[in-house]
Amino acid sequence: MAYQTFDILQNIFKQKHPLIHVISVDDNVLIADPQILWNFLSTADAEVIGLAPVYGAKCVLSSLAFSTLSQVLVVRFSSAKPKGKKKKKANKTTPHLMPGKSLLQDNILCHPDRQKYAFRMDKLSASLFLDLNLRMTRGIDLISSSRSGRKSVAAKMNALGGETTLHKSQTIALFKHEETATTPIQDVALQAWAACRAGSLPSLTKALSKLPRIDTRVLGENVCILFGASI
Numbered sequence: 001m002a003y004q005t006f007d008i009l010q011n012i013f014k015q016k017h018p019l020i021h022v023i024s025v026d027d028n029v030l031i032a033d034p035q036i037l038w039n040f041l042s043t044a045d046a047e048v049i050g051l052a053p054v055y056g057a058k059c060v061l062s063s064l065a066f067s068t069l070s071q072v073l074v075v076r077f078s079s080a081k082p083k084g085k086k087k088k089k090a091n092k093t094t095p096h097l098m099p100g101k102s103l104l105q106d107n108i109l110c111h112p113d114r115q116k117y118a119f120r121m122d123k124l125s126a127s128l129f130l131d132l133n134l135r136m137t138r139g140i141d142l143i144s145s146s147r148s149g150r151k152s153v154a155a156k157m158n159a160l161g162g163e164t165t166l167h168k169s170q171t172i173a174l175f176k177h178e179e180t181a182t183t184p185i186q187d188v189a190l191q192a193w194a195a196c197r198a199g200s201l202p203s204l205t206k207a208l209s210k211l212p213r214i215d216t217r218v219l220g221e222n223v224c225i226l227f228g229a230s231i
Contacts, residue, residue, distance in 0.1 A: 027100035050196025051118040065192035117199035139214035
């Protein structure tokens with residue numbers, strides 16, 4: 001389905017929140033109707049955007065959810081960069097971004113005023129570059145704010161403000177699919193929203209301000225990721 005809309009109700013934070021509107025589109029739909037993106041960005045509060053990926057076959061990034069505090073835009077990518085020998089041949093010249101992907105890079109991923117948050121931003125930013133030739137600036141890895149093991153439930157809960165503010169069983173259920181193609185679209189949307197919520201919480205501002213920002217604008221063919229200085 002090229003275009004789908006629905007609403008979700010968050011159930012991980014104990015504090016109640018209004019319904020969250022979700023729009024799911026193929027990336028080529030953004031070319032035909034860029035107003036979808038402009039409407040989404042108009043809901044951004046303090047320029048904080050949450051991200052949540054879905055990895056398909058061979059761990060290639062297949063979908064990415066972008067979230068504000070009131071709306072989620074889930075984009076399904078039509079194709080990825082070629083692998084192996086084909087990839088090397090394609091890299092002899094700078095690959096040209098399709099218009100839909102270019103819109104996302106210019107207006108969100110590399111927008112200088114928009115801070116991006118995700119639970120495993122290191123992996124996501126590398127996948128954006130290696131799979132889709134998409135760059136990113138001002139990316140923040142929420143898991144890095146916790147001292148617990150990166151794959152642990154505690155790390156995710158700490159990144160969201162701590163167990164006292166969360167419903168533990170619902171939080172565990174939300175992340176049980178580990179960003180794979182089996183993750184329900186509702187969960188992908190809620191993961192992105194939770195990342196946005198974490199980036200917007202005043203109680204986390206000090207800890208998150210100390211984390212390095214991820215910037216992949218200057219990556220070369222043999223480099224996977226570059227961590228910029230805190231700004």
